[in-house]
Amino acid sequence: MKYTSILTCLLGCVSLGYAQNKMPQAEEKKMQVFISNLMGKMTVDEKIGQLNLPSVGFDVTGPILSQGVDEKIEKGLVGGVFNTYTPQAVRKLQDIAVKQSRLKIPLLFGYDVVHGHKTIFPIPLGLSCTWDMSLIEKSARIAAKEASADGLSWTFSPMVDITRDPRWGRMSEGSGEDPYLGSLIAKAMVKGYQTNSLTRKDAILACVKHFALYGAAESGRDYNTTDMSLNRMYNEYLPPYRAAVNAGVASVMSSFNDINGVPATANKWLLTDVLRKQWGFSGFVVSDYTGINELVPHGLGNLQQVSVLALKAGVDMDMVGEGFLTTLKQSLNEKKISIADIDRACRRILEAKYKLGLFSDPYKYINEQRAATEILTPQNRADARMIAERSLVLLKNDKQVLPLKKSARIALIGPLADNRRDMIGNWSAAGDWQKAVSILEGLKNVAPQLDITYAKGANLVDDPLILKQINHNGADIVPDKRSPEELIRDAVSATKKADVAVVVLGESALMGGEATSRTSLDLLPNQKELLKAVTATGKPVVLVLMNSRPLTLEWEDANVSAILETWFAGTEAGNAIANVLTGNYNPSGKLTATFPHNVGQIPIYYNHKNTGRPYSGDLMDKYKSRYIDSPNEPLYPFGYGLSYTTFIYSPVTLSAATLTGTQTLQASVTVTNTGNFDGEEVVQLYIRDMVGSITRPVKELKGFEKIFLKKGESRKVTFNISVNDLKFYNNSLNYVAEPGDFKIFIGTNSRDVQEASFTLK
Incomplete structure (x- = not known):
């Protein structure tokens, strides 16, 4: 399995022809006509109701309705339900929506299907350590099959936050520290959940989270402030979110942290300028759990004021807090928002339901037979073990x-x-x-x-x-x-x-x-x-x-x-x-994710930048960027992992010493299994831009291939490198490759590598 020259496809353009679930033009027009007709019949209250996502728990006999939720569903004041599953429990609530409400608009049912539904796979950080996109996609595909068989139509996954501070407990939910690998995993997870058609009975809406930069919370303390430069955002932290958007993710969840002094849930630059205008996202945005209400202690105003800020910023659905439900009509009457603001959010929720086929079959995900035969099956368990x-x-x-x-x-x-x-x-x-x-x-x-x-x-x-x-x-x-x-x-x-x-x-x-x-x-x-x-x-x-x-x-x-x-x-x-x-x-x-010697080294990650006084390892060389009580290097570096066998790498050979224009450069190594066991090895390609208009990392993962070698077997592994693999966002946020010298590193991890050099003309 080879993953080379892909990052540019994930990052470098807004519209990528392969994005999943893109509707044919005729079907898109049909959907818009249907939704326009429906919205023409809706009251303001019913439109605001579509933006409301309450949490409804349940016991073995069915849902335990939170106070007043059944009445709200009946009045058309609920767009979806969080935390209810099983066909029996979902049917009870869907019946109220499609049989008792005035316009019979079906509900979405969302749940945290993060690393499996009933068949549980390794935590996402563990899944990422497979470096195997086909297996990661398979885990999401099985999760979607089980969740959809259990009444669910929406998962709050994948979590793609880049994390370099393991003090943060939510590192477990993501794919580690690298934007290239994280982008590939984001794409694989979205494809596994949504397949190539949301009309399938075993496809569910994916929700990429937490947008954005949540993994960079100061001190590794959850919900804390995030602060970084734009070029760091675009080069290191935003790529996996954008990869999910380019893969056709249906929904995005805003994060709890603030960005440039504005919490993400009220950040119009983030949710509208970047997500929609720059990246072309056309799905809907949901807040995190009570994220709108939490804008109040952030210091942005009272519940009515922050609900206005969130709606205008680009949040379409309010998870649990009911700030939208209880304040937006008053804000509309006071002309603090317009009916166009409400219509825009309402339309996005209705579009998601239409794309799932819920208007044609509100009971699409309610099938007791599927629930009895497709969940926690022997084959699912065998795949989970593998x-x-x-x-x-x-x-x-x-x-x-x-x-x-x-x-x-x-x-x-x-x-x-x-x-x-x-x-x-x-x-x-x-x-x-x-x-x-x-x-x-x-x-x-x-x-x-x-x-x-x-x-x-x-x-x-x-x-x-x-x-x-x-x-x-x-x-x-x-x-x-x-x-x-x-x-x-x-x-x-x-x-x-x-x-x-x-x-x-x-x-x-x-x-x-x-x-x-x-x-x-x-x-x-x-x-x-x-x-x-x-x-x-x-x-x-x-x-x-x-x-x-x-x-x-x-x-x-x-x-x-x-x-x-x-x-x-x-x-x-x-x-x-x-x-x-x-x-x-x-x-x-x-x-x-890098393993530090001690917490004093955190944050620690492989693709750091040099200072003007980089440390070379000489303990007596005082005036260098170093600790006096600890090494700079980690205990275990990014990409590290042993085998019961041993692999030897030949020197790197290049097809040419220069790369120009549309040419492709081949970088090759021969890997030999010199031990006593058959085994798999992840051959990793890193590149360093030696001179740039902005400082560049000492290494960046740009490709890898997972190979299987019998003992004594050798294989030549070749990576194709184009100018697109050398691009980055400069301080003008232009995505460019700059001529000059580059180093190539190929090896068994980010530390133990063979080197070669070339020049981009």
Whole structure:
């Protein structure tokens, strides 16, 4: 699978002929006539009602209607419902809309289908580590099939925020730090959810979020301020959103943060000038949960005032807050908005319903037979296992401790080793953790001959402050009644009798996701004490990590034999991890987020810029951009990931020393599998613009190819480089390539590369 010369297609033009779900002209005209006729019959209240998205929870018997929501639906004052699914629950509300309301306008049903619906895949950060767009698209396709079978027509995904600060808990929901890779993933997810036709029964509306720059919140603190230059926005943070728009995404969600002093939900420059005028987006914009109401504490006015600001900025639908519903008519009467402002937003919501085919069949997504036969199927679980295997990243493997010998005596230790609750990670809204597979179960499933002794070793969380917060949010952690010393003593005893200890540590799933910012990224103290005690036995130790973001693992890297990063791998986590630990699958995942030595290095990312005094590594060279107590370099760089085999790269060869005009330059390497296992490798291409009108990054990912090599096999990998791959936004926001010298880097990660040079004439 080769991904080269694509970023220009994603970024460099507004209209890209391949955008999905573009209606034929005749059908577009028919839709506009239908909607104009419908809107001609609507009252002002009914038009405003289409902009209202309340949240309606439910229990096993059906929806529990929030106060007055049923009456509002009947009066045509609701455009969609958030948090209701299953055919039975959706039918109850859709019946009110299409049988009892005056104009019988159907409802949208939205839900957080983020990394699977019932079949849960790895968290998005883990999915990105597959570097496999076909698998990422497949995960979204399966999620859309299950969600649509369960009554849903809209997902609040993909989240494409570029993130360079792992203190931010929502890093788990995105694809890491790189705009090129993030753009490809955004496109793949949109295609998986929406397919090539929204009229399909298994297609749902995608919603790219959080627009924009949410991943750059100051201090890694959720909902916090964002501030950056325009050229940084356009070159580093906006590309994945634009890629989703160019792929035909149906909806966009505004972010909570402010941009240039104006919160995104009220930012007309962002939502109208950039999104619609520059990029040509024609779908609808929804606020994040109570995002309009939150403009009040931002300091922009009262609810009526901020609702006007949001509508005029370009927000079409108000999630949960009902600021539009309760204030827009008054603002219209006071001439603070016009009927054209309301009509514009209303039309966009109705267009989405039309494109889904809901006016033809309001019950399109209500089919009990599909719900009974298409959700959490054996094939879906098999695909989830396969994708999870490819998301795992081997960070260390001294003396080939892994894969485990099938005849080995294993001490399986840790609070996450025999744990289903946390396997499916955060933002697994409809997922059933009781259907997940633990690592202990997985090892017994895939390698029943292993001699396994299990010891918990420690509580997942001992810190009472953290425990109280995450249990309040549903972590369901019940502390062990044994003392920490007793738990560790059992683990050490099991280790002494074993050939190798597999210690499973990390975060609770509820320590990642929204509102879970952290100032320390170390393993929790009680877990670290357990790991130190087990390591002190002198037995080989394999550390299996489960976490929502990069952690600081300096001691662990220096002291344990092997480290396997598994993120939160989903419903089939245990089976997938067991397959990798035992060698049934050779790990091929590569990091999409840099792992720091310590939090003092954050933000840390591979595509940084040089200063005028770059550090070369000489500790005595004082007056350079460096720390005196830490290296500049990360613990594990972007693109890093080991295999049970080894790959050797030849020097880079170029087809020419210069590139001119419409020519294409070929850059090639030969990769050889020199180890004892068949395996996959992600061959990565980076380019550096040596001299520019603005400072340029030291490296930028511009292509990659994932290849499979049998042991002893070699393959030549060639990347085609054109002038389009060298373009960037200058300070005038012109998308240009500037003549001069460039370096090419090809290798196994962003650090370990072969180099070559060429000149753009």
